[in-house]
Amino acid sequence: MPQPGPGRPHPRRPPVSPCMEEETDPMNEQGNIVEVDLEGKRIAFQTGMMARQAHGAASARIGDTVVFAAVTASRTPREGIDFFPLLVEYREKFYAAGRFPGGFFKREARPTEKEILTARATDRPIRALFPEGYRNDVQIVSTLLCADGEREADVLSINAASTALALSEIPFLGPVGAVRIGFIDGRYVLYPTHAESERSIISLLYVGTRDLPLMIEGSGREAPEDILAGAMEFAHPYVQRLIDAQLELRRLAGLPEKVLELPQAEPALLPQLRQRYQTAVREAVLIPAKRSREEALSRLHQKIADELMGEKPDVPAEGISQGFEALLKETVRSLMLDEGRRLDGRGFDELRPISAAVGILPRTHGSSLFTRGETQALATVTLGTVSDAQLMDALSGGPDEKRFMLHYNFPPYSVGEVGRIGPTGRREIGHGALAERSLQPLMPDDYAYTVRVVSEIMESNGSTSMASVCAGSLALMDAGVPLARNVAGISIGLVTAGDRY
Known part of the structure; x- marks a missing residue:
């Protein structure tokens, strides 16, 4: 009888997966489970079995690939910061594939590039859905527990993290749903396998809320624009069904509908700053050179702080900074939407030299x-x-x-x-x-x-x-590398105010 080894299951175990028995499924023995069938691909969300001291915990599964996510948050906001302290980690365990880590030390060490890229892909769509001004530390840890080698696990990491947040009482304006789309032989394919991806002209990771797209990421082999746009339209109904499944899991867990108390949208000092300093801010942001513009804005910020604190010493410095940042964003948005000018005065279609x-x-x-x-x-x-x-x-x-x-x-x-x-x-x-x-x-x-x-x-x-x-x-x-064609890259952004953009 051959001995078990790397990539070879134990002879007493079925060859399906190194962590799943054929007779019983331990992932179904307890907890709450919601399954959704998407084009014959069954996605299962589960909670209540593991990490019950976390503020929210859930697993997402497709085939025999399982990603578990747990989320925790600090009880109080972090003082003296002007950013949201969110930390997202993703780790792949070698036992998930029935293998030992390579090298002298037989345990996982620092994250690989793939783990870092998956953590970033999990972070981007989720970070945008926390309330403005929320300053509590939040940590999301996603772990690949089981891998069948058929599909990438990044989509499961996003869905599991969203589910864990939906199950928690952390203020999260989700859930979100994530799918991967391919285009093979003239048709769109949901959650393509690695073998299918080799024949696909696009690989699109699409994340959205119930109503709107939130993040797209991927690559293509010179895919036409209509195929890329069609992939987004194809993906969104499945995103909505994934969101419904996450909300159903919260209901099955016996949790009430989440009610969010959103903080005040506008800093208290903004009306006063707008009346006194809007013209000065506008003049500063229209300076073309980056360093000169930043220095002018820094001097203006200090001038505003000195004048306001001189008039009223109990004005908090943090409130002044929040008001100044809000006025700066408002001014830049007005320049774009009202005058068709960018930060340094250029038009939308003007390139730098x-x-x-x-x-x-x-x-x-x-x-x-x-x-x-x-x-x-x-x-x-x-x-x-x-x-x-x-x-x-x-x-x-x-x-x-x-x-x-x-x-x-x-x-x-x-x-x-x-x-x-x-x-x-x-x-x-x-x-x-x-x-x-x-x-x-x-x-x-x-x-x-x-x-x-x-x-x-x-x-x-x-x-x-x-x-x-x-x-x-x-x-x-x-270097003489025979590229099929030369390549250029450009970045774009979208600025909105209500129905205007």
């Missing part, structure tokens, strides 16, 4: 310098052999190596600041992955070399990830 150069470093295989206004990226390309490929654990399936990679570095000097330079930050990993997805589809399928692109951000005044795409495309051409 662009320049580019290639071959600027003598010994690299390829190099380029791309500058757009006050944003600048230096890109290099290194060509290697097959042995230089990046090996990956692939606990939830998919490729086990990567032969095209793009690494993004954002040093403090790029924004004129002093800062600690340590391990690669989560933002750097996220921006690098975004630029990598933009360039990789145009690499030749049969290219014999391993390719590493590195983007060093020299200056930053917006959209450094898209500058990395442009610089990376130039550097690849400089």
Whole structure:
């Protein structure tokens, strides 16, 4: 009889999954479960069995892949901060795939790039749905408990985190639903497997509330615009059904309908600041140069604080800062919606001055310098052999190596600041992955070399990830890599006020 080993189930266990018996399903023995059938794909949400001391806990399952999420929050707000302290973690356990961690120490260590990217994908749609001004610490921990190797687990992480928040009494303006969409042989496919994804021209992660889209992320192989728009329309009804399932799970758990007490929407000092300082704020935000504009706004902020506290010493500094930020946002929004001008005075269709150069470093295989206004990226390309490929654990399936990679570095000097330079930050990993997805589809399928692109951000005044795409495309051409087409990237934003945008 063959001995159990990596990737081989124990001979007494069924080959379906290393953590699921054929005769009984331990995940169904207790707790509350809601299942929803989406195009033959059964999604199950469960609560009440694990982590009952957390403020909210739930698991999401498709096939034999299970992701568990728990959420906790501090009892009181954190004082002296002007941001929402949300921390999202995602971890993949090797036991989920019946494997041992590699290396000398046989336990999981620091998060991999994939775990960081999944944590960021879980964070983005959820962060936007907490009330303005909420300052309690909130932590969400998602864990891959079981993996069948058929599909990515990031969608389950988002759904499990949303469910855990919906089950808690933490003020959350959700739930949200998340689906992944492919387009294969002329039709949309919900939750495609890894094998199906290889044949799909798009891979779209779509997250939405009941009424509106909240986040889209993915990649395509030069997919037409109508296919991408159609994928969003195809996805949304399934998002609504996932939301209904999460709310049903809360009802089954015996919890009342959640009632949120939203804080005051407008800072108390805003009307006074608007009357006295709106013109000065408008003049400052229209200064074209970033550093000069920031210095002018900083001086104005200090002037306002000095004048108000001189008139009324008991005015809280935090209230002044909140009022100033609200006036600043209001002024910028008014410039865009009323006058069609951006922060530095440009119109919506005006690009900053662009320049580019290639071959600027003598010994690299390829190099380029791309500058757009006050944003600048230096890109290099290194060509290697097959042995230089990046090996990956692939606990939830998919490729086990990567032969095209793009690494993004954002040093403090790029924004004129002093800062600690340590391990690669989560933002750097996220921006690098975004630029990598933009360039990789145009690499030749049969290219014999391993390719590493590195983007060093020299200056930053917006959209450094898209500058990395442009610089990376130039550097690849400089290295002689036969791209199917050259690539450019641009970022866009949406500003609204009621029905206006």
